[in-house]
Amino acid sequence: MRSFEVCLSPALFEFRTTTENYIVVVVDVLRATTAFCAAFDSGADRVIPVSGLAELMEYKNKGFLTAAERDGRKVDFADFGNSPTFLLQQDLSGKELAYSTTNGTQAVEKAMSCGNIAIAAFANLQAITVWLSEQQKNIIVLCSGWKNTFSFEDTLCAGALAESLKLSAEYAISCDAAVAALTLWQRAKNDLETVVKTASHYQRLLALEQHADLQHCFRLNSSQSVPVWDGRGFSDLSVNKD
């Protein structure tokens, strides 16, 4: 029996109880991990998470495409913000994208010590579930949150993963946070649009008039991508990749 654990904030990752043979699944529904999926859907070869903007500028100077957001807004010098719907309209075939966000890339950095990292969002829920089930590993879902605080939408996505993995494989829910995430998801799933409106980051993006993204980020299974850490960045392990 494999264990399924949820960390509700990057600041809680060091207190995880699962210590062996695990994959960390980073979730940042609004919008980093949804945007990672979009980049692969638009043909990107690799997405490289970058924490600081100085480092991102170095990538830009080396000719990489860059995406960056701070507090929900695109960073001026970057080619893209972290709008998944905008990324979906681009042709990124064969490109490598260096990517820096407020919360998502920080969560990835925390998970780096582990080595096995995958990326999940509502967009690739089914695709990542199938891939995870095949890995025979314990799972820690790491919610990116908002500046280390609890985020409702990431927790709902962790709960959706708990549900879909439970249906497809042999996982034991191994912590109270996973029970809570699953409970919140099961209550929300039939009316997700209404429930997520109570989330603070939903309201923050609504104020920034990111309507298309808000709709896209809560649509299930629009993407087949399976972003997995390859030692240098994330590449897409989806079987249906062209």
Next chain:
Amino acid sequence: MRSFEVCLSPALFEFRTTTENYIVVVVDVLRATTAFCAAFDSGADRVIPVSGLAELMEYKNKGFLTAAERDGRKVDFADFGNSPTFLLQQDLSGKELAYSTTNGTQAVEKAMSCGNIAIAAFANLQAITVWLSEQQKNIIVLCSGWKNTFSFEDTLCAGALAESLKLSAEYAISCDAAVAALTLWQRAKNDLETVVKTASHYQRLLALEQHADLQHCFRLNSSQSVPVWDGRGFSDLSVNKD
């Protein structure tokens, strides 16, 4: 309008967003904050939280009564563990009790920087709600959790506080964690006994055969005590105090 914020773990307290004019309400349902209430119900004058066992021994040598628990078990040299039902059977009239637990006293230490600290559990839900409503301050509920991880029963109690305060005064829920706590509570409250059985610390105490405590800790409003920090420890500000 006053704000109502929930910190789901002591490790998240430093990331709170409320920074002015607030009271921290520490919750450790199983069993520290329920036991604090019990100590006052048995007549204690003051409960002094102590983090380390060496410090607790110093209190003992000075003639204080001592209570201490580690990993759910009573510490040998202490007079009491942290069983509220055992404390309820004692006569602590006029006594000061030095108290050290795995999680509860650590949460209190985190809150110390603030100065305004109160203690809540299901046991004193109504009493603490009435007192909090009169304080005209913002509220941060700090869930003690289990070794810095999320705890289901503390989160449910935070949700219960959200509900009862909302009914009695003008509070705005100001973070996603508070929304989640309230949601989980509203789903659980009509069948609390069944829902809390999924909590890991409930199972831990069940294995230690603490049946009476488990029943007591989830009983609402058995206590009128209002434990509030007085600069040296907690004393009971309940109006009905003899």
